[in-house]
Amino acid sequence: MNKLNTYNSKRNFNITHEPKGIIKKKKKKEKIFVIQHHYARKKHYDIRFEKNNVLISFAVPKGLSYNPNDKRLAIKVEDHPYSYKDFEGVIPKGQYGAGKVMLWDEGTYEIIENKKMDFSKKILINIKGKRIQGLWMIIRFKENFLIIKEKDKYAKKSCGITKFKTSIKSGKTINEINDINIDITSPNKIIYPKDKITKLDIINYYNKIKYRAFPFLNNRLISVVRAPENINKEKFYMKHLNSKNKNLGIKKIKGKDYYYFKNVNGLLNEVNMNSYEFHIWLSQKNKINHPDLLIFDLDPGDKVKNETLIKVTLDLKKILDKLKLKSYIKTSGGKGYHIFVLLKTSSWSKTEKIAYDIANILYNQNPNIVTLNMSKKKRNGKIFVDYFRNKKGATCVMPYSLRVKNSATVSCPIKWNEINKIKPNDITIKNIDKRLKKKCPWNEFFN
Numbered sequence: 529m530n531k532l533n534t535y536n537s538k539r540n541f542n543i544t545h546e547p548k549g550i551i552k553k554k555k556k557k558e559k560i561f562v563i564q565h566h567y568a569r570k571k572h573y574d575i576r577f578e579k580n581n582v583l584i585s586f587a588v589p590k591g592l593s594y595n596p597n598d599k600r601l602a603i604k605v606e607d608h609p610y611s612y613k614d615f616e617g618v619i620p621k622g623q624y625g626a627g628k629v630m631l632w633d634e635g636t637y638e639i640i641e642n643k644k645m646d647f648s649k650k651i652l653i654n655i656k657g658k659r660i661q662g663l664w665m666i667i668r669f670k671e672n673f674l675i676i677k678e679k680d681k682y683a684k685k686s687c688g689i690t691k692f693k694t695s696i697k698s699g700k701t702i703n704e705i706n707d708i709n710i711d712i713t714s715p716n717k718i719i720y721p722k723d724k725i726t727k728l729d730i731i732n733y734y735n736k737i738k739y740r741a742f743p744f745l746n747n748r749l750i751s752v753v754r755a756p757e758n759i760n761k762e763k764f765y766m767k768h769l770n771s772k773n774k775n776l777g778i779k780k781i782k783g784k785d786y787y788y789f790k791n792v793n794g795l796l797n798e799v800n801m802n803s804y805e806f807h808i809w810l811s812q813k814n815k816i817n818h819p820d821l822l823i824f825d826l827d828p829g830d831k832v833k834n835e836t837l838i839k840v841t842l843d844l845k846k847i848l849d850k851l852k853l854k855s856y857i858k859t860s861g862g863k864g865y866h867i868f869v870l871l872k873t874s875s876w877s878k879t880e881k882i883a884y885d886i887a888n889i890l891y892n893q894n895p896n897i898v899t900l901n902m903s904k905k906k907r908n909g910k911i912f913v914d915y916f917r918n919k920k921g922a923t924c925v926m927p928y929s930l931r932v933k934n935s936a937t938v939s940c941p942i943k944w945n946e947i948n949k950i951k952p953n954d955i956t957i958k959n960i961d962k963r964l965k966k967k968c969p970w971n972e973f974f975n
Contacts, residue, residue: 531582534606538624542715542728545708545735546619547611551581554610561637561655562613563592567702568627575675576608577637577653579645583608586673592660594677594688602666602673604647616697617708617735628705631697633659652678659692698739706793708735710800719758719804720936725957727802730930733957734799736964738792741928743974745795747812749779749786751923752798753805753932763932766803767923773797779813788813805932807923810879816920819879822853822869823924824887825860825914829907836897838947840911841865844890845944851886856970859952861931861939864911866924870973876920883915927970930957941970 530536532549541548562583564574573591576583586602593600616631635657642651651666662682667674677683694701715728734741751767769778769787775794779786789795795806810821824844828837841857844867848855856868873879890913891898899910917924925931925939936957942950946969955963 531580531607532609535608538606540623543620543712544623545617545732546615547609549609550611552610553581558636559638560613561635561657562631563633563657563660564615565591565630565632565702566625566627567629568619568625573632574605574629575602576612577645578610578613581610583610583612584645586675588675591687591689592664592675592677594662594682594684595686596677596679596683598687599669599674599676601669602675604673614697616695616705618706620708620711628702630695630700630702630705632692633657633696635660647673658696659689708796710793710796712800717758719755721758721760722934723936723956723958725936729957730804730936731796731799733930733960734796736961737928738795740964740968741806741926742789742792742795744808744927745789745806747788747814749788749809749813749816750926751807752803753807754801754803755932756802759804759932759934771801777813779816781816804930806926806929808926809921809923810918811920817876818872818874819876819918819920820870820872821924822871822879822883823917824867824869824883825917825924826864826867827860827907827912827914828863829909829911831909832897832911834951837864837911837952840890840894840898840913841867841947843893844886844913847886847889847893854972856941856973857944857947858927858939858941858970859937859950859955860925861929861937861953861955862933864952865947866939868924868927868970868973876918879918880915883918887913887915941968943969 532551536549539546559578561577566572566574572587572589574585574587576585585605585608587605588600588602590600616629618628619626637653637655640652640654642649645651647668653664655661655664662680663678665676665678712728712731717727718724719727719730751765753763753765755763767786769785775790775797777788777790810823811819826841845855848869853869858866860866887900891900897910899907899912902912927941929939931937931939937953938955938957938960940955
């Protein structure tokens with residue numbers, strides 16, 4: 529019998545963003561635990577202990593107490609999938625457990641007594657969390673259980689947990705966690721026919737990367753590519769606001785409404801409006817005449833070999849290194865690579881001049897394989913170094929954006945030393961999860 533059948537039967541995964549109940553074996557020996565503060569019909573804490581590739585779960589109405597005299601009621605609920613350890617967000621109205629979920633604590637634990645976790649007997653565990661630590665006893669009490677603090681160096685008279693009011697994951701308060709609270713329209717609509725990727729799959733992807741992506745969107749005007757039906761039908765590029773939403777901000781430029789996201793909800797709402805590819809301006813919205821990004825888009829012609837593209841891309845890095853300009857590389861999700869450089873200048877004309885000079889150096893080093901001419905007819909067999917994106921109003925694909933192309937590729941940040949292993953269209957919505965478990969390769973970008 530699948531231990532997660534009960535969990536799956538209570539949820540409609542076309543609506544809720546909670547992970548599906550799939551049992552996956554894990555290699556690490558250390559057992560993890562999490563505590564999630566759950567603002568459902570009644571506020572409570574969910575404490576979950578990993579055992580046999582699932583999370584054994586209890587609802588604790590008052591949460592744990594550091595006072596050994598406090599006997600806290602714990603109601604055993606259905607086992608949850610291991611992946612639930614990372615869940616934070618909103619369970620939509622009408623769904624089981626509807627309400628906000630905040631990741632309150634996480635860490636590891638070990639069983640000191642009753643190693644098999646026989647719930648008919650006392651279980652003594654040692655918790656090593658960021659907020660909860662020490663020895664705790666789980667005891668059967670009628671149909672439910674009690675969780676009681678053991679007397680150790682962590683024990684104290686006060687409860688000790690109420691001072692923690694933010695997420696251990698995002699730093700947000702429970703009121704700030706309102707990301708999955710959108711009514712998804714047509715969740716089962718197939719947007720990428722070749723890969724059979726649905727709109728819900730795309731919403732779930734952006735929900736996963738929202739905190740990584742939002743710093744690149746924050747305070748920047750955006751443009752989007754919308755595909756109302758699917759990527760094989762009509763698509764259009766949109767840079768002017770055509771609908772009002774409390775999560776969107778407006779910037780008037782020469783009488784036209786440009787827009788930006790006030791928060792991550794803006795991003796998710798825009799995806800719900802069938803926008804799947806996101807582009808950003810190279811200046812902050814309040815300093816539109818003062819760019820702070822320099823962008824190079826290396827776009828190879830059809831006959832260019834991958835090793836040639838790698839050579840030219842690394843040549844560009846060497847030029848930037850000599851100029852003491854820190855550069856960051858990402859896949860384009862198409863044929864080439866995108867290079868980002870943090871560079872504040874006093875005007876767009878200065879940024880354009882710097883971009884041209886650098887591109888021209890690269891061209892002079894590789895005149896037979898590099899072109900600065902944007903004509904596609906003259907690009908055959910050569911790499912077009914697109915420095916024209918450094919003009920006022922021009923945009924570049926946002927890091928972590930999906931591309932509205934034949935396959936659901938991602939324009940994904942990578943490390944420079946990965947360029948020999950990762951081709952420009954290698955990273956997709958289907959294989960990016962392993963990368964998301966690691967730190968972003970551009971972690972220093974906002975320092």
